[in-house]
Amino acid sequence: MKNFNQTKEEIILISEETDRNYWTTRLGVTAETLKSAIRATKSITLHHITAYLNQQNSSQFA
Structure with missing residues (x-):
């Protein structure tokens, strides 16, 4: 039986201005x-980018 509860990873694309504006x-x-x-991060997945940004924000306040 296949697991249909898997979530799709969101991909951050910034080549188009509208996409870039959305993500920023x-x-x-x-x-x-x-x-x-x-x-x-050498990644375009939302999970990796948000983890990196959160790490950067927490290190600024340390």
Whole structure:
């Protein structure tokens, strides 16, 4: 029996301006911050990007 409860991983695409605007608004970051997070993580999945951004925010306040 297959497991149909699996969730799809959200992918962050920033090649189009409308996509970039959506993700920067949703995540509350600038386009440069988002690009830097993608470069740093070498990933475009929402899970990896938000984990990286959260880590960066927590280290700023430490």
